[in-house]
Amino acid sequence: ISLVNLYGIILERLETQKLFLDPALSVQTLSESINRSRRYVSEAIREVGKTNFSTLVSRYRVNEARRLLASGQDISINDIMLQSGFGSRQSFHRNFKTATGFTPADYLEWVQKSPSVNFDLQDNNQPDSDP
Numbered sequence: 001i002s003l004v005n006l007y008g009i010i011l012e013r014l015e016t017q018k019l020f021l022d023p024a025l026s027v028q029t030l031s032e033s034i035n036r037s038r039r040y041v042s043e044a045i046r047e048v049g050k051t052n053f054s055t056l057v058s059r060y061r062v063n064e065a066r067r068l069l070a071s072g073q074d075i076s077i078n079d080i081m082l083q084s085g086f087g088s089r090q091s092f093h094r095n096f097k098t099a100t101g102f103t104p105a106d107y108l109e110w111v112q113k114s115p116s117v118n119f120d121l122q123d124n125n126q127p128d129s130d131p
Contacts, residue, residue, distance in 0.1 A: 003040075004044075010044060019033065020057045020085050058099070060085075062084070065081070077104045
């Protein structure tokens with residue numbers, strides 16, 4: 001199996017099985033779930049995805065948090081952190097701010113004021129419109 005095909009499988013598993021929601025997800029558990037070596041999975045993420053495992057998983061988690069924040073549901077930011085797969089508040093805030101430029105609370109306030117926020121997992125985690 002080529003690195004490109006393996007990377008496609010990795011993305012498919014992350015998206016359809018939502019493996020990123022597990023705070024304990026590791027490159028080892030991901031590798032085991034697709035029956036490939038840890039080294040080969042890491043290589044596919046690095047070479048094809050031009051990123052690393054932690055950044056890839058964080059991207060999915062931040063996008064899930066963005067989706068939950070924009071859903072209009074009455075969910076606490078702490079619950080959003082847990083439901084999006086982050087294991088710690090510090091990691092959630094750091095990764096969210098890095099990806100979006102907002103704290104989760106500021107992002108929530110912004111989406112509540114914005115008529116439409118478009119999400120795209122393939123972008124650089126930025127909403128399509130500016131605050």
